[in-house]
Amino acid sequence: MGDETNSQIKVVSGPAGYVLQDVPHLNDYIPDLPTYPNPLRSNPAYSVVKQYFVHVDDTVPQKIVVHKESPRGIHFRRAGPRQKVYFDADEVHACIVTCGGLCPGLNTVIRELVCSLYHMYGATKVLGIDGGYRGFYSRNSITLTPKVVNDIHKRGGTIIGTSRGGHDTSKIVDSIQDRGINQVYIIGGDGTLKGAAAIFEEVRRRGLKVAVVGIPKTIDNDIPVIDRSFGFDTAVEEAQRAINAAHVEAESVENGVGVVKLMGRYSGFIAMYATLASRDVDCCLIPESPFFLEGKGGLFEYVEKTLKENGHMVIVIAEGAGQELLSGSLQPGAEKDPSGNRQLQDVGLWISNRIKEHFAKRNKMVLTLKYIDPTYMIRAIPSNAADNVYCTLLAQSAVHGAMAGYTGYTSGLVNGRQTYIPFNRITERQNKVVITDRMWARLLSSTNQPSFLGPKEMAEAIKEEEPPTGLLDGENCQDAHSGKPPDEIEHSNTC
Numbered sequence: 001m002g003d004e005t006n007s008q009i010k011v012v013s014g015p016a017g018y019v020l021q022d023v024p025h026l027n028d029y030i031p032d033l034p035t036y037p038n039p040l041r042s043n044p045a046y047s048v049v050k051q052y053f054v055h056v057d058d059t060v061p062q063k064i065v066v067h068k069e070s071p072r073g074i075h076f077r078r079a080g081p082r083q084k085v086y087f088d089a090d091e092v093h094a095c096i097v098t099c100g101g102l103c104p105g106l107n108t109v110i111r112e113l114v115c116s117l118y119h120m121y122g123a124t125k126v127l128g129i130d131g132g133y134r135g136f137y138s139r140n141s142i143t144l145t146p147k148v149v150n151d152i153h154k155r156g157g158t159i160i161g162t163s164r165g166g167h168d169t170s171k172i173v174d175s176i177q178d179r180g181i182n183q184v185y186i187i188g189g190d191g192t193l194k195g196a197a198a199i200f201e202e203v204r205r206r207g208l209k210v211a212v213v214g215i216p217k218t219i220d221n222d223i224p225v226i227d228r229s230f231g232f233d234t235a236v237e238e239a240q241r242a243i244n245a246a247h248v249e250a251e252s253v254e255n256g257v258g259v260v261k262l263m264g265r266y267s268g269f270i271a272m273y274a275t276l277a278s279r280d281v282d283c284c285l286i287p288e289s290p291f292f293l294e295g296k297g298g299l300f301e302y303v304e305k306t307l308k309e310n311g312h313m314v315i316v317i318a319e320g321a322g323q324e325l326l327s328g329s330l331q332p333g334a335e336k337d338p339s340g341n342r343q344l345q346d347v348g349l350w351i352s353n354r355i356k357e358h359f360a361k362r363n364k365m366v367l368t369l370k371y372i373d374p375t376y377m378i379r380a381i382p383s384n385a386a387d388n389v390y391c392t393l394l395a396q397s398a399v400h401g402a403m404a405g406y407t408g409y410t411s412g413l414v415n416g417r418q419t420y421i422p423f424n425r426i427t428e429r430q431n432k433v434v435i436t437d438r439m440w441a442r443l444l445s446s447t448n449q450p451s452f453l454g455p456k457e458m459a460e461a462i463k464e465e466e467p468p469t470g471l472l473d474g475e476n477c478q479d480a481h482s483g484k485p486p487d488e489i490e491h492s493n494t495c
């Protein structure tokens with residue numbers, strides 16, 4: 001086996017630079033656990049399946065763009081049903097909790113967790129924890145059955161409620177222990193999964209036979225390693241409606257400007273992909289790419305130029321963009337939400353007012369500006385068809401893993417394959433748009449906007465330590481240190 005540096009990290013090395021970043025298992029700290037044949041063997045739906053189970057050595061590479069001499073690199077354990085399970089059906093007492101902001105698909109994940117436990121593994125004790133982490137110790141729980149969840153995937157939000165703040169590791173694990181819960185499915189984003197890792201560590205410290213499983217969720221897509229977060233496609237699709245409305249308003253009047261604010265506290269993926277999908281956007285502003293308003297090369301100059309050329313303009317701005325330009329008008333102490341996330345000022349309203357003031361002052365050009373903020377309308381809708389299927393696979397993978405005795409992991413899509421990813425890889429940093437990558441260059445060429453970066457900022461951007469994101473091409477990301485394209489670097493593994 002591999003060496004264990006701490007309970008979350010199990011590294012197994014192999015030939016040619018193969019590295020498996022494995023996930024913990026209950027038998028890492030509980031010896032002689034009984035096992036049972038996987039009941040899927042007798043499940044009629046699976047009777048046609050040739051290869052019932054995932055091979056014990058199946059792993060998925062984190063990097064798929066490689067060179068002839070590349071080391072095989074980091075791999076993750078492949079998700080799916082195993083021959084043996086570590087829980088008898090009657091023994092399973094599962095709970096599901098949803099934390100943080102809403103995202104399309106939350107109810108689909110809940111539905112599929114319940115239905116997988118019931119219909120694949122015969123486990124019928126499933127609780128919904130009411131209202132996020134604090135629900136473990138301060139609220140009642142909701143009994144979840146296939147009947148209760150039957151059509152919830154057609155509704156936005158989460159039927160078991162969510163919250164921010166309120167994570168108290170020992171109180172939560174006390175509740176898990178007192179209720180006799182032995183499988184915990186935690187659906188949430190970067191903050192939630194940090195909380196899930198703390199719960200896993202405490203469960204292991206107490207030596208409890210409890211599988212702790214994370215399912216990554218955030219509309220911002222700010223979670224690293226995975227290809228994308230569920231609900232992201234739905235959000236990009238729904239954002240088209242707002243962008244189209246802004247475009248119709250803008251092109252229907254002389255010097256019309258449509259401004260649309262989209263979600264993205266620290267990461268601008270929704271704004272970037274919605275812009276690329278729409279092609280009616282003239283300027284996309286995201287938290288990762290600083291911009292300025294006044295003077296040569298500034299936004300005001302670009303607005304004037306675009307209006308002169310086209311007579312109208314659409315601006316998409318992620319809510320986390322430009323926060324550094326807004327004066328600190330937040331009430332003191334209101335800078336953080338109950339989870340410790342940065343509280344944002346309404347940059348959409350701010351930039352709309354600044355543009356109107358600027359052109360009114362110069363009264364050389366009368367413009368008509370309409371501001372649209374669809375953020376909460378977008379995250380409160382149910383998931384689209386593609387995300388529904390994605391949520392189903394995520395949930396089923398999570399259940400297969402817990403039943404197989406894995407714990408302390410996040411179920412996640414890596415290069416199109418469901419995998420089990422150690423918590424520490426998910427919580428180590430935030431996924432951000434790499435503005436020196438080809439996808440952002442595609443955006444700039446589709447909007448024709450200036451980069452708003454001076455030579456100093458561009459040099460900074462290239463030096464950024466950010467490894468490539470799951471949504472990028474990756475072919476031309478710069479090596480974090482040398483700044484050279486991959487084909488000039490030996491063994492680049494930053495892309």
Ligand SMILES: Nc1ncnc2c1ncn2[C@@H]1O[C@H](COP(=O)(O)OP(=O)(O)O)[C@@H](O)[C@H]1O
Pocket residue numbers: 099100101132133134163164165166167188189190191192193194195196198217218338339340341
């Ligand atoms: N570093 C952390 N350690 C433990 N719990 C955390 C941490 N950060 C956030 N949480 C908890 O996770 C939950 C959701 O976090 P939040 O950041 O609001 O949403 P999300 O996880 O969806 O990004 C909250 O209940 C919060 O208290």
Ligand SMILES: O=P(O)(O)OC[C@H]1O[C@](O)(COP(=O)(O)O)[C@@H](O)[C@@H]1O
Pocket residue numbers: 099100101102103164189190217218219220263264265319337344379
């Ligand atoms: O839910 P709140 O407190 O209004 O916060 C809104 C923020 O939550 C988000 O939707 C992301 O929330 P999560 O990280 O919890 O998924 C951001 O896009 C947005 O900035």
Ligand SMILES: [Mg+2]
Pocket residue numbers: 100189190191218
């Ligand atoms: Mg978050």
